[in-house]
Amino acid sequence: MPAGDAFSPRQADHIRQAIATARAETGLHFSVYIGPADGDAREHALRLHAALGDTATGAVLILVEPEQRRVEIVTGEGARRLLDDRAAALASLSMATSFAGGDLAGGLVNGIRMMSASAARPPVLHERGTD
Amino acid sequence: MTPRRVRTGSKGLRERTVGERTVRKLATRTALGAACAFGTLVAAAGPALAIGERNDPGDGLSWVQTVLIFIGIPVGVFVVIAFLVYLPSMVRGPRYRPGRPWTSGSVWFGGPDDANSAVESVTTLPASTVEGGGASARW
Numbered sequence: 001m002p003a004g005d006a007f008s009p010r011q012a013d014h015i016r017q018a019i020a021t022a023r024a025e026t027g028l029h030f031s032v033y034i035g036p037a038d039g040d041a042r043e044h045a046l047r048l049h050a051a052l053g054d055t056a057t058g059a060v061l062i063l064v065e066p067e068q069r070r071v072e073i074v075t076g077e078g079a080r081r082l083l084d085d086r087a088a089a090l091a092s093l094s095m096a097t098s099f100a101g102g103d104l105a106g107g108l109v110n111g112i113r114m115m116s117a118s119a120a121r122p123p124v125l126h127e128r129g130t131d
Numbered sequence: 132m133t134p135r136r137v138r139t140g141s142k143g144l145r146e147r148t149v150g151e152r153t154v155r156k157l158a159t160r161t162a163l164g165a166a167c168a169f170g171t172l173v174a175a176a177g178p179a180l181a182i183g184e185r186n187d188p189g190d191g192l193s194w195v196q197t198v199l200i201f202i203g204i205p206v207g208v209f210v211v212i213a214f215l216v217y218l219p220s221m222v223r224g225p226r227y228r229p230g231r232p233w234t235s236g237s238v239w240f241g242g243p244d245d246a247n248s249a250v251e252s253v254t255t256l257p258a259s260t261v262e263g264g265g266a267s268a269r270w
Contacts, residue, residue, distance in 0.1 A: 006227070006235035019241050035237020042267060048242070050260045051249040057259035066233040069270050077262040089266035100270035104227045 006034055011105035018109040022116035028079050029059040030112055034066065034104065041065045045072035060088075060115060062095075064104065071095050079119075087118035229270065 007015070019030045031052060037044035045063035052059045057076040060083060064071050073088045091114040098107025192200070220226065243249040 006238055015240055031241035033239045036233060046256055046260055047250055047253050050253045050256050051243060066227060069229060072267045074265040075263045077259045080264040085264040085266055092266045092268035096268040096270040100229055102227050102229060
């Protein structure tokens with residue numbers, strides 16, 4: 001898919017590299033959508049996640065809605081075991097801070113790295129619930 | 132009475148003598164300075180005097196030259212400065228500004244090849260999505 005005119009070719013390359021690195025480190029399929037959402041951002045993000053088909057269970061979808069100023073992270077059933085909601089919330093807050101400063105590409109790259117680092121860490125099973 | 136008068140007299144005499152000396156010194160310096168200044172002026176005005184002798188001030192500026200000098204140069208300087216100001220943002224590429232309308236369309240990294248039909252084909256959310264989790268944030 002062409003990168004549109006939201007990002008320069010260099011920025012788009014950085015995002016693709018971050019996705020590829022995160023996938024290699026965690027085995028999760030990271031997917032980033034930037035653009036307008038039809039209606040509610042969360043519902044649109046869920047639909048996009050479902051559209052990933054067979055890979056959806058191990059997929060992490062990041063939706064960035066620049067006009068509604070919302071970032072949504074959807075983790076699949078399998079991906080949630082590696083990337084719990086608390087880690088996703090931390091990454092989403094970090095990304096939102098960068099986006100508020102106008103840095104879409106940098107915020108995405110950092111957010112993906114954060115989630116990758118969190119998911120690559122072995123889960124601690126003896127702690128209270130993972131959510 | 133008498134000592135006081137003598138004192139004032141002698142003081143007045145001394146002041147007058149000093150005053151005369153100062154005035155003379157000042158006059159000498161002024162004359163010297165004026166002579167130097169005049170000499171410098173004459174020397175510096177040499178070319179101008181020469182023009183006067185030849186009685187030929189040269190051609191005036193044509194209107195093209197006038198326009199170039201008084202409009203072309205300022206406009207050129209303006210253009211160069213404006214270019215230097217906008218150069219960094221042109222090099223950096225497009226930039227998102229929160230609160231402005233989004234006109235860049237949509238991008239999907241790591242999405243399905245045929246994105247539109249893939250999204251259209253989703254009628255109900257599968258368990259792999261519903262059973263998952265996630266987070267959201269605003270800015």
